[in-house]
Amino acid sequence: MDRQRNTQLEAVMAKYGFTHQSLAKEINRITAQIFGETHPRKCTDRHVRRWISGEVQWPWTRYLHALEQLFDRPAQALGFIPRGKHSANLPAPPRPPAPTKEAPVRRRRFITAPAAAAVALALNIDETPVSGRLSMTDVARARERIDRLDAHFSAIGGQPLLTVATAYLDRLSTAADHCTYGPRVEQALHTAIASLCSSAGWAADDAGNLDAAHLWRTTALQRAILGANHRAQARAWSDLAVHARRGGHHREALRISQTALTSREARQDPRYAALLQSRLAIGHARAGDRPAAARALLAAQTAHDRINPTEPAPRWLNFLTAAEISGLAAITHQAMGHLADAETVTAQALTLLDPGLRRSRAYYSVQLAELQLAQGNTAGARTTASAIDTTRVSSQSITGRLATVHRTLAAA
Template identity: 35%
Template sequence: MEGNESLSRAMQERDLTQVELADAVNALLVRSGYGGTVSDRTVRNWVAGKTRWPHPRQRDALEAVFGCTAGELGFSPPARRRRPAGEPEPPVDRRNFLTTSTAAAAAVVFPVGAPPRVGTSDVIRLRSGLDALLELDRNRGGHEGLEKAALAGASDALEKQKLGATQRIRQRLFSVAADYTATAAWSAVDARQMDRASQLLGRALYLAGMAKDSVAKMRVWNSYAMLAHHRGEYADAVDAAYAAQGTTIARRQPFFASLAHARTAIGHSNLGDRQAALRSLGHAQESLGKAEKGEPLPSWIAFYGPAELMAMTAIVRDRIGDSAESEAASHQALRTIPKQFKRNRALATARLALAQLHQRDIDQACSTAATVFTLMSGHPIPGRMRSLLGDYYRDLITLAPDASIAREWGDRYRTEWSRL
């Protein structure tokens, strides 16, 4: 007997256990004036495919919980048979049922008079809001509005955590709050608000610990490594990257391990340790090759993959003096970084300009650096990118102090490069 893969997938997408789905369906039935008789065994039969067409009231409740039809959930009615006279199917007022249950489906509902509680659907709603903020970050980069919105999301999650229906739900809400706070921290890093970022990362790490969430911890240590990098605290950046490697998720899933190794490679390159940097890059590439294709990943790490690893390779290679290899890695990254990651493409372009500059290809470097502003047209330049362009200009006037193109580049782009 085949299992119901559609229902299993829908439960996984909403992070619902069999017990939680039974509770949600029962709550809707009770709220609608019927008895709640669904057990986890009932759900197990649905998932296993033993029950192919649930009772009409249960079907309506399932449709209300998941927001789709029973057919889309993998159920199918039995072959039609002639019903004996006097054996009509119990009528269900579908419109009234769904009207009554729609509001209830927004959370795991409790009977009238019970204290307000929150459940899995609240977690799902909060995470969808987080995804919207991450999309904004990909296009524009870190800024004050993004940070404030992320902190508001964290506050909302923590308020709901106080009303969590179960300990499991409360931990999930701590996890959501950790992710929102880490998003705010990352926005501060990108905007080069370093002290603020440090405070927020400390808070995010605490929340991740309360959630017992290894993925959130990995995210925070990754951001700590970047913060230390931008502060010039390179030994601390290596330590944070090793902490990211030590998280449970990095030990279990090669994809996360790859990012942690790549971050370690950058730290070693900044310390001038060529062999350690190249060794860490090799580990990053090997781990990425072992990662399962198509595995579900949190949205915050969607930026990472072969293209981003090439962009990070470009940084490492340039830092250890391999400018030609850095240029090649930057070109490879830019061929594959998705178009919607405008900020990442602009950063990779600036890195390409630096690699060309360090090979004394002054004209080409200036032309490449100019395209950064085209990529970011219509958006303020994030602080981290302004700093990188400042590094480019300082190297430009150091390596070619008498070149007219160096003065022209500075005169032409100083205003754009400084815009907030």
């Protein structure tokens, strides 16, 4: 069989910052976990070089299991070629050893609340090293955990995740202070911490702690600057605009949104442009500039139409669907006093919304009930409010607004 270089494995190694030696080390760690034993022949950088060169096109089963687990894709998607049709079906690995009693105790030093504990256990946040040498692989794992935390936020709200996010921030900050690493890892680590700070800001917002939300959002911007990551900076500026608006500082929110829109990301990435233009529209509406708000709304929709659905979005931007664009447009219409238009567009957002985005559904359902009340449609508001299910969403800001709706209805 002709030797063919494994460019797929080479590409995924480069993506996650693996060298030949660091990949071999990681494979040995994973095989020890899977097989629960110390194999006399360890994987070395020579094995990895032979895989990449194509000298070995189908490694030993134990190494293939480790590679599949590490990169979360089948061996053939990593460029390996089976020896025959039967070898392509890897035998199932042995069950991993049962967890020791120490692991849950060790994790409980971070989390005590039941909902938060379940998320923390699922994310394994205490497996991030806090001493020794930190690699791009370690940062990639941290990044993956932060992305999963963002997915939990969209599903259940941020209130139970605040403890998880702040605990993980403590751990990553400890890693930054006590581990050794090169400049590339340092920038990636600052960027990961910036993303986690942004997540913590939204979690604090949902918990009703606006002071903490502001702290985390300003810290996110600082870390994004240290990481020299313009996307993280654009995200932090956007979140600070939201915070200023909620504090009633509409001119400040407007200026921050305008600053964020000058970023390269806003010019080149339609997703960022759509989000920032939507928030700029709200800022103009709150500041009383209706023509500018209308122009920003049009720019947001135009940017959203330019999004290529085949290009993956950053995990934290997964919420930015056509439904979200409609929901943000409704907030702009409401701020301009166009309540009927705001109600129509909010209803449209709820129709378009993905079922898995339970927090967004609760948020915009409450918004719909508020708009109906504001127009004197008590019957419609009562029907909307009674159908809102917040049992699986933990957000003090949403439940507080819903409680206000119910009190208003009771007094009507």
